[in-house]
Amino acid sequence: KNEVEQSPQNLTAQEGEFITINCSYSVGISALHWLQQHPGGGIVSLFMLSSGKKKHGRLIATINIQEKHSSLHITASHPRDSAVYICAVEETSGSRLTFGEGTQLTVNP
């Protein structure tokens, strides 16, 4: 079992839909990161969370430390949101990141 599990693996939505991507982890963490990766492209850091909720534009990220669970929400989705979204945790034992397998999001016009 991976230390970081994401669901769903693949997600297809229509433009305008509300999207949720989930992340569960099994280790003690100091922070959780949500990342975005476009095909053949680099990785962009979207959020870093250690508690509560953060919002940036149409993106919202929440974390529940007790339940070891985080969600990434996209409101009013757009085709340009199509990308792989990756959850990564910083374990309390060190600074390195442990990654989920990623969620491939496709938003159709």
Add this chain to the structure above:
Amino acid sequence: NAGVMQNPRHLVRRRGQEARLRCSPMKGHSHVYWYRQLPEEGLKFMVYLQKENIIDESGMPKERFSAEFPKEGPSILRIQQVVRGDSAAYFCASSPHTGPGNTIYFGEGSWLTVV
């Protein structure tokens, strides 16, 4: 303020050759991480370095792979005698200091193809 710079972006090597991947962290960042993304797989940690020191290399393959971050110049990930299984995207990330909750900045990645 340039971001994390990686080069080359794409590198093709024949089996048995050496591959050198370079990473210049963001200005003011002294912590560098290397991650590998094999085809159709997730990202995996390889090594964590500070200037002139390897802090954690628990994700590095035991043979053929080495990394350095000298006092001057970029961090270098070196792969000797490459094999087809080394074909992957190699990402570098940097942060200004250690400790929980740092924002980590990623480079654009270096795509290695071994033919």
